[in-house]
Amino acid sequence: MANKLIMDESEISSQEESSNTDSTAGYGVNKPTTKNNSSGAGRILWILTQWVGFFAFSIMFVFAFMLYLIPFAQNIKPISLFSGSQTVLLHNSIANDQVSTNDLLKNIEGLRKNLVSKTPKNAYLIINTSENKFQLWKGDTQIRKGLCSTGSYTILKKSDADKQWVFKTPRGVFKIKRKTQSPVWVKPDWAFIEEGLPVPSPRDPSRYDDATLGDYSLSLGDGYMIHGTLYKRFLGMPVTHGCVRMGDEDLEVVFNNMAISGKVFIY
Amino acid sequence: MNSQKTEQEKPGKTRKKNVRGWIYFKVVFFTLAFAMVVYSLVMSYLAPVKKIEALTKAMLISENDQGGFTSISDTGILNLLKEEAYLKSRLAMAAQDSVCLNVNLHSNLVTLEIQGITVHVSKISKVRKSRLIDNVDPQIMIRRFSVPQNIDSVEATFPKLVFTHKEAPADTNQQSQLVIPDTATIEPAYLKMFLNDDFILTFRETGDLHKKELNKFVRERQWDYSVNFLKSITEFKVPDYTPWIEIEIPARDIRTIYRSIPYKALVTVRI
Numbered sequence: 001m002a003n004k005l006i007m008d009e010s011e012i013s014s015q016e017e018s019s020n021t022d023s024t025a026g027y028g029v030n031k032p033t034t035k036n037n038s039s040g041a042g043r044i045l046w047i048l049t050q051w052v053g054f055f056a057f058s059i060m061f062v063f064a065f066m067l068y069l070i071p072f073a074q075n076i077k078p079i080s081l082f083s084g085s086q087t088v089l090l091h092n093s094i095a096n097d098q099v100s101t102n103d104l105l106k107n108i109e110g111l112r113k114n115l116v117s118k119t120p121k122n123a124y125l126i127i128n129t130s131e132n133k134f135q136l137w138k139g140d141t142q143i144r145k146g147l148c149s150t151g152s153y154t155i156l157k158k159s160d161a162d163k164q165w166v167f168k169t170p171r172g173v174f175k176i177k178r179k180t181q182s183p184v185w186v187k188p189d190w191a192f193i194e195e196g197l198p199v200p201s202p203r204d205p206s207r208y209d210d211a212t213l214g215d216y217s218l219s220l221g222d223g224y225m226i227h228g229t230l231y232k233r234f235l236g237m238p239v240t241h242g243c244v245r246m247g248d249e250d251l252e253v254v255f256n257n258m259a260i261s262g263k264v265f266i267y
Numbered sequence: 268m269n270s271q272k273t274e275q276e277k278p279g280k281t282r283k284k285n286v287r288g289w290i291y292f293k294v295v296f297f298t299l300a301f302a303m304v305v306y307s308l309v310m311s312y313l314a315p316v317k318k319i320e321a322l323t324k325a326m327l328i329s330e331n332d333q334g335g336f337t338s339i340s341d342t343g344i345l346n347l348l349k350e351e352a353y354l355k356s357r358l359a360m361a362a363q364d365s366v367c368l369n370v371n372l373h374s375n376l377v378t379l380e381i382q383g384i385t386v387h388v389s390k391i392s393k394v395r396k397s398r399l400i401d402n403v404d405p406q407i408m409i410r411r412f413s414v415p416q417n418i419d420s421v422e423a424t425f426p427k428l429v430f431t432h433k434e435a436p437a438d439t440n441q442q443s444q445l446v447i448p449d450t451a452t453i454e455p456a457y458l459k460m461f462l463n464d465d466f467i468l469t470f471r472e473t474g475d476l477h478k479k480e481l482n483k484f485v486r487e488r489q490w491d492y493s494v495n496f497l498k499s500i501t502e503f504k505v506p507d508y509t510p511w512i513e514i515e516i517p518a519r520d521i522r523t524i525y526r527s528i529p530y531k532a533l534v535t536v537r538i
Contacts, residue, residue: 065304066493067486073311074508075398078319104347111354118361118383126386130523153428158435166430171527172364173381196436265381267366267527 123257147236149245183217216255314508352413356535371537389520415533416462425454455480456518467511472518
């Protein structure tokens with residue numbers, strides 16, 4: 001259509017030109033008219049519009065092709081066109097009863113039992129460090145769930161000592177190593193460094209703090225604990241140095257239900 | 268008089284010739300472009316077809332080694348076989364100490380498991396998958412997912428872990444205030460996992476909250492893929508195709524999954 005238009009336009013203009021030439025031939029002057037000027041500008045405009053349209057269409061088509069047509073073509077229902085290995089499959093087809101349904105069912109039952117046997121018999125704790133939530137389970141019964149606080153993912157760096165501490169809660173399976181009532185926190189070095197205090201000697205009285213950990217603590221090993229907190233407004237947020245903090249009531253239920261060597265799943 | 272007229276007619280004829288040349292150029296250009304588009308689309312279509320053939324051949328070879336292959340069409344038996352494969356795979360994962368991902372398209376659940384214990388459950392709201400998965404012999408997929416797959420690499424709209432760096436104060440006067448994390452920030456959640464057995468598992472957040480950002484992310488990846496695809500078809504070979512599954516779950520579950528699983532986590536899928 002566009003081609004046709006261009007041709008018509010050029011035909012008309014060439015006709016116009018020849019008629020102009022004819023009419024002016026008698027005077028011996030080949031003088032362009034105003035009409036000729038305007039049709040020339042119109043033609044240039046028309047060609048420009050065509051080019052712009054062509055480029056716009058091309059760009060749109062390339063985008064549609066790359067982003068939609070290729071994935072579309074790849075997701076058309078595939079049919080076998082190659083060496084015919086699918087046909088082999090069909091020819092090899094044997095009666096379904098050769099696969100024993102009973103054997104399958106027995107096998108599945110065995111696998112399910114095996115999987116269920118993985119569930120701890122005693123109470124176990126699940127801690128979600130992304131959402132800072134916990135669940136306490138016994139078998140397939142949920143005893144309690146609530147908010148907790150886990151590692152803040154902060155890296156504390158001491159510039160003059162070239163030393164750093166990463167405050168994150170480790171993930172995986174842990175066991176309760178020790179249960180303590182009215183625990184006393186023996187402050188590690190980072191607790192002083194974080195506050196800009198000088199680090200005291202290992203047995204210095206300033207290292208012992210009997211107020212911060214709450215009424216109970218359950219040790220997971222490597223210095224990590226589940227304990228109470230003074231900062232209850234931060235429950236549900238990642239603010240700790242790696243330990244798991246709980247509210248007083250939740251902590252009491254967890255303390256009373258979890259046995260030594262009880263499993264803690266942290267993810 | 269006549270020769271003068273002929274000379275004057277020349278520019279018109281030249282213009283007509285030019286117009287004709289331009290039309291020929293356009294016809295040739297559009298024909299070539301059309302041929303290229305058709306060729307690319309045919310290759311796009313053939314890529315999954317070739318993949319099916321490759322998977323089937325591999326299955327036949329491995330089965331012949333083990334003494335023959337039985338094709339099964341009974342959906343009841345196939346479902347039992349799927350369940351058996353899925354449980355086997357979960358048991359293999361349960362032997363691990365780390366967090367594993369379990370996608371059950373049968374019960375529409377995505378779960379995180381540690382040592383066989385389900386620690387996190389997310390409900391799938393929508394599933395999209397390659398047509399290849401439903402058009403290949405079901406036993407191929409069953410065998411494929413009867414063992415856990417490893418995650419090879421991951422692309423996501425958000426970082427796996429974000430660490431805040433804090434400089435220790437020199438004294439108590441410099442002691443920094445407690446930083447309260449900004450939990451109100453919600454990033455768009457899109458997670459694309461490339462499994463080691465040539466499979467793509469994608470998680471996309473439900474709802475339209477971040478539709479624009481997610482579509483942009485997806486389009487960028489699709490563009491890169493298409494560019495590579497076009498590069499590979501210039502060699503006149505059917506390019507490789509990777510089957511995929513896209514799952515829609517809530518954004519917070521996607522974040523939990525990505526942040527919980529290890530870098531090379533194990534994944535099992537119940538087709």
